[in-house]
Amino acid sequence: MHPEPSMHKVVAVIPCYDHAQTIGRMVDAVRAHQLDAIVVDDGSHAACAEVLDGLARLHGASMTLLRLAHNQGKGGAMMAGLQRALALGYTHALQIDADGQHDVADIPKFLALSGEQPDAVVYGAALYDDCVPKARLYGRYATHVWVWINTLSLDIRDSMCGFRVYPLAPVVRLIQQTRLGRRMDFDTELLVRLHWQGLRLTCQPTRVRYPADGVSHFKLVLDNVLISRMHARMLAGMLLRLPRLLWRKVAP
Known part of the structure; x- marks a missing residue:
């Protein structure tokens, strides 16, 4: 049974930090699928900010440019964008990266x-080609194991892929009630906490590529430290919720 259109009003939320070369293609791609877009300028430098201003003029009311005064990290940008989406009356948000690594053909x-x-x-559950950096690939496997431990399940196949559709009401409520990671730790922590709350999670496999000329803002040392700290917090949180998580497994 399909929901009424008023119950499923989707907007694309695209966090952008100095992706001047690719952001235009990403906005065009989501607009081609009849989606409005909220582009969050996460403190970009002047060259990218100018590109974003031009896109806002070009797309008019179909694109909202939300400008953050200082770089807050991907998680900070996404939280700002998701809250703005709910305030604008949307019920769902499609999260997609600005760097072109996600397959826009899978949006439908x-x-x-x-x-x-x-x-x-x-x-999204990422399907990689040979261009993926091996260090990033192995790091993802380590995160998968921690997520399975922290949810006591194999329910989440990929917690790091930033290609998703969120129901906004429960996600924004969680954002407002919980201090979440603001950088690359955001995607994983959010899914684990939503799983703890019992929200249904549905997987969609999707091809992900790392363009040779792509701009990555993953900080090898800093982001790995933050991700490690996040896994430790999640483990402590899982232990606090252990009776409820175990009961969920055996309850009819």
Whole structure:
């Protein structure tokens, strides 16, 4: 059964930090699928800020440019964008990166699944080609194991892929009630906490590529430290919730 259109009003939220070469293509891609866009300028430098101003003029009312005075990290930008989306009256948000690594041809698949399951988070599970850096790939496997431990399940196949559709009400409520990681730790922590709350999570496999000329803001030392700290917090949180998580497994 499909929800009424008023119950499924989706906007794309795109965090952007100095992705001047690719952001235009990403906005065009989501607009091609009849989605409005909220682009969060996460403290970009002048060259990218100028590109974003031009895109805002070009797309008019179909694109909202939310400008953060200082760089807050991907998580900080996404939290600002998701809260603005809910305030503007949208019910769901498609999260997609600005750097072109996500396969925009899969947008209809994400939207269709979300339309069928409007109460669920539809999250991407990355399918990589040979261009993925090996260090990043192995690091993802380590995070997968920690997520399985911290949820006592294999329910989350990929917690790090930033291609998703969120139901905004429960996600924004969590953002406002909990101090979440503001950098690359955001995507994983958010999914784990939503799983703890019992929100349905639906997986959509999707191809992810790392362009040779792409701009990555992953800080090898800093972000790995933050991710490690996040896993430690999640482990402590799992232990506090252990009776409830175990009961969920055996309850009819």
